[in-house]
Amino acid sequence: MTEEQREQLRAAPRTVISVDAMGGDRGPSAVVSGLARSAAKNPDIRFILHGNAAVLEKLVGKRRALEGRVEIRHADEVVTMEAKPSHVMRHGQGTSMWSAIDSVRKGEAPVCVSCGNTGALMLLSIVRLRKLPGVNRPAIACLWPSRSPQGFNVMLDVGADVRADEHDLLQYALMGTSYARNGLGLERPRVGLLNVGTEENKGRAELKAAHDMIETCAAQANYDFVGFVEGGDIPSDKVDVIVTDGFTGNVALKTGEGTARLIGDFMREAFKATPLSRVAALLAYTSLRRLKKRIDPRRVNGGVFLGLNGTVVKSHGSSDATGVSAAVKLAFELAQSGFSERLAQRVATAACTEDDPKTAIARSAQ
Amino acid sequence: MTEEQREQLRAAPRTVISVDAMGGDRGPSAVVSGLARSAAKNPDIRFILHGNAAVLEKLVGKRRALEGRVEIRHADEVVTMEAKPSHVMRHGQGTSMWSAIDSVRKGEAPVCVSCGNTGALMLLSIVRLRKLPGVNRPAIACLWPSRSPQGFNVMLDVGADVRADEHDLLQYALMGTSYARNGLGLERPRVGLLNVGTEENKGRAELKAAHDMIETCAAQANYDFVGFVEGGDIPSDKVDVIVTDGFTGNVALKTGEGTARLIGDFMREAFKATPLSRVAALLAYTSLRRLKKRIDPRRVNGGVFLGLNGTVVKSHGSSDATGVSAAVKLAFELAQSGFSERLAQRVATAACTEDDPKTAIARSAQ
Numbered sequence: 001m002t003e004e005q006r007e008q009l010r011a012a013p014r015t016v017i018s019v020d021a022m023g024g025d026r027g028p029s030a031v032v033s034g035l036a037r038s039a040a041k042n043p044d045i046r047f048i049l050h051g052n053a054a055v056l057e058k059l060v061g062k063r064r065a066l067e068g069r070v071e072i073r074h075a076d077e078v079v080t081m082e083a084k085p086s087h088v089m090r091h092g093q094g095t096s097m098w099s100a101i102d103s104v105r106k107g108e109a110p111v112c113v114s115c116g117n118t119g120a121l122m123l124l125s126i127v128r129l130r131k132l133p134g135v136n137r138p139a140i141a142c143l144w145p146s147r148s149p150q151g152f153n154v155m156l157d158v159g160a161d162v163r164a165d166e167h168d169l170l171q172y173a174l175m176g177t178s179y180a181r182n183g184l185g186l187e188r189p190r191v192g193l194l195n196v197g198t199e200e201n202k203g204r205a206e207l208k209a210a211h212d213m214i215e216t217c218a219a220q221a222n223y224d225f226v227g228f229v230e231g232g233d234i235p236s237d238k239v240d241v242i243v244t245d246g247f248t249g250n251v252a253l254k255t256g257e258g259t260a261r262l263i264g265d266f267m268r269e270a271f272k273a274t275p276l277s278r279v280a281a282l283l284a285y286t287s288l289r290r291l292k293k294r295i296d297p298r299r300v301n302g303g304v305f306l307g308l309n310g311t312v313v314k315s316h317g318s319s320d321a322t323g324v325s326a327a328v329k330l331a332f333e334l335a336q337s338g339f340s341e342r343l344a345q346r347v348a349t350a351a352c353t354e355d356d357p358k359t360a361i362a363r364s365a366q
Numbered sequence: 367m368t369e370e371q372r373e374q375l376r377a378a379p380r381t382v383i384s385v386d387a388m389g390g391d392r393g394p395s396a397v398v399s400g401l402a403r404s405a406a407k408n409p410d411i412r413f414i415l416h417g418n419a420a421v422l423e424k425l426v427g428k429r430r431a432l433e434g435r436v437e438i439r440h441a442d443e444v445v446t447m448e449a450k451p452s453h454v455m456r457h458g459q460g461t462s463m464w465s466a467i468d469s470v471r472k473g474e475a476p477v478c479v480s481c482g483n484t485g486a487l488m489l490l491s492i493v494r495l496r497k498l499p500g501v502n503r504p505a506i507a508c509l510w511p512s513r514s515p516q517g518f519n520v521m522l523d524v525g526a527d528v529r530a531d532e533h534d535l536l537q538y539a540l541m542g543t544s545y546a547r548n549g550l551g552l553e554r555p556r557v558g559l560l561n562v563g564t565e566e567n568k569g570r571a572e573l574k575a576a577h578d579m580i581e582t583c584a585a586q587a588n589y590d591f592v593g594f595v596e597g598g599d600i601p602s603d604k605v606d607v608i609v610t611d612g613f614t615g616n617v618a619l620k621t622g623e624g625t626a627r628l629i630g631d632f633m634r635e636a637f638k639a640t641p642l643s644r645v646a647a648l649l650a651y652t653s654l655r656r657l658k659k660r661i662d663p664r665r666v667n668g669g670v671f672l673g674l675n676g677t678v679v680k681s682h683g684s685s686d687a688t689g690v691s692a693a694v695k696l697a698f699e700l701a702q703s704g705f706s707e708r709l710a711q712r713v714a715t716a717a718c719t720e721d722d723p724k725t726a727i728a729r730s731a732q
Binding site for chain 2: 119145146147159162163194196203204230231232233234235236244246247248250251252253254255256257258259260261262263265267270271273274276277279280281282283286287290
């Protein structure tokens with residue numbers, strides 16, 4: 001890139017996404033290929049790309065769609081998928097992940113995207129970006145294909161922390177509401193709490209406490225609380241935001257993805273089974289392609305870290321170009337809506353009336 | 367039924383299944399319709415049917431396949447889906463569920479099937495059949511469609527208890543191994559422990575402890591331990607038995623079913639989308655039907671309660687005839703393999719060497 005091009009990049013009133021090129025299972029070529037896809041579709045997008053400069057310059061140079069739209073920041077080191085988050089926190093300063101997050105910290109980009117080690121990315125994000133005032137446990141929110149008119153439901157936490165008490169769950173309800181409003185355009189989202197039954201006497205103690213707290217805050221925080229929901233309701237039209245702890249949410253997310261992949265494979269086998277079914281697959285090509293797109297987990301790739309000063313999008317470790325491109329699209333949309341600022345405002349002002357002792361607890365936890 | 371028919375029923379060397387006709391969401395007609403389907407397919411099956419005699423006689427009388435193969439036991443009351451398990455335990459003696467379990471207790475049938483209230487069925491089963499010596503928390507095991515050669519993997523616990531400590535998880539590994547051996551014919555099942563990552567440093571404390579205990583017992587108890595598995599691995603070919611607590615397992619099960627239903631609906635829409643795709647659906651009819659059967663959650667309907675003196679199969683509350691028939695088929699197969707006796711023997715003898723303090727703990731928990 002020439003100095004002139006670099007100048008042009010900085011001057012343009014475009015949305016800049018900071019991208020960690022090195023962390024994923026498939027390496028930087030999958031990442032750059034995904035960026036090229038996004039750039040071709042979206043003329044308003046620019047990237048700051050963090051990683052090994054020699055490798056990245058070569059990869060970016062091959063993609064015409066990326067010409068003049070990528071600034072490369074060299075980082076010597078890579079956070080591996082096996083690295084311990086605490087080690088990365090102490091010694092990760094030379095890594096591409098650290099550098100990518102710091103672009104958000106310095107205000108060079110409103111959003112960061114990484115396919116790297118989730119635990120390390122979360123911990124680095126917390127340490128470098130810091131939690132929003134009042135947030136105890138940040139969460140990762142994902143979009144889930146659903147029967148809702150908007151086509152997706154929000155679920156959180158899907159893996160930031162393996163624990164969550166009732167105060168955390170209430171915060172997740174508030175943060176998820178904000179995400180649904182800014183990311184999906186829902187004015188008054190319906191919030192449900194994930195449990196093993198919809199009866200109020202079921203489940204773990206912290207869930208019963210969270211049920212009451214989330215119910216009490218609904219009016220003030222402008223969401224509808226639909227009560228307990230079950231695993232089968234996650235893709236349903238009866239709820240928009242599903243609240244759960246990061247252990248359960250992560251298992252549910254991966255189970256749903258695994259089931260979708262299994263059925264996809266079975267479907268391909270079914271269409272190869274007989275000559276007639278092969279003809280059928282040709283005839284139904286367009287419809288089947290639309291179906292595939294609708295249920296492809298890579299298309300909804302990108303968990304969003306909520307509760308920090310800045311937005312971080314975590315793409316799957318195994319993301320290919322399609323997955324990276326989906327994560328970049330999500331990052332772009334959140335950046336454009338000014339999501340970080342809105343969420344901060346929401347968490348700061350989401351107060352329930354203090355008349356009720358229960359909500360006073362909720363408030364003190366915020 | 368004439369006295370002669372009744373005599374004939376008792377004399378025949380057939381497998382008798384005790385069935386609670388009243389508990390499910392769809393009432394006794396769905397249950398009887400499912401029994402008729404099973405009876406038509408399987409000449410070796412007989413039923414003791416528990417519920418309102420007047421209603422049941424009418425329903426059974428309409429089904430030729432059931433002629434001379436059903437003994438009806440009148441029960442005045444029904445355990446509703448909303449009933450509190452503890453209330454049913456104290457006051458449930460006149461219910462069809464109680465009566466159905468007691469047929470197993472008295473040795474009239476080796477297996478009981480019910481679509482009723484899971485919590486009540488579990489608690490009644492524990493109280494009336496009693497836990498096997500050494501079992502702390504009984505579990506519900508389900509079959510999950512998978513890429514494994516046997517077509518299914520076993521997962522447990524999927525909802526008997528919302529908690530499980532490391533000792534319970536080890537017992538689940540032992541009981542699941544026994545189920546996989548008797549129900550799926552796997553001589554040396556591969557056991558995995560569900561977690562949010564496959565790295566050994568991830569997840570909750572009790573999971574790390576369980577990991578070591580299950581690993582230590584593998585050789586003695588004749589299974590292979592594959593370590594931690596994730597949600598996406600549940601339908602995979604890298605594991606046969608997935609061990610988890612009842613909260614996580616229940617959410618995963620319902621999430622998987624919900625995802626399968628969602629994709630099924632999307633698929634139907636796709637085939638109705640254009641005239642060409644409608645023709646395609648006709649051409650691929652046989653293949654699609656096979657696919658539907660392969661992923662239909664009703665076909666693998668039937669959780670099995672493990673760890674009791676006798677086998678209880680819990681069918682979905684919303685089971686229709688297909689679901690009930692699948693649960694009956696599973697009950698029949700388990701009865702034929704003498705599963706209850708084998709499991710009892712397994713839990714009693716599954717001793718790990720006591721040289722290692724870890725396994726001594728495991729043993730003391732059995």
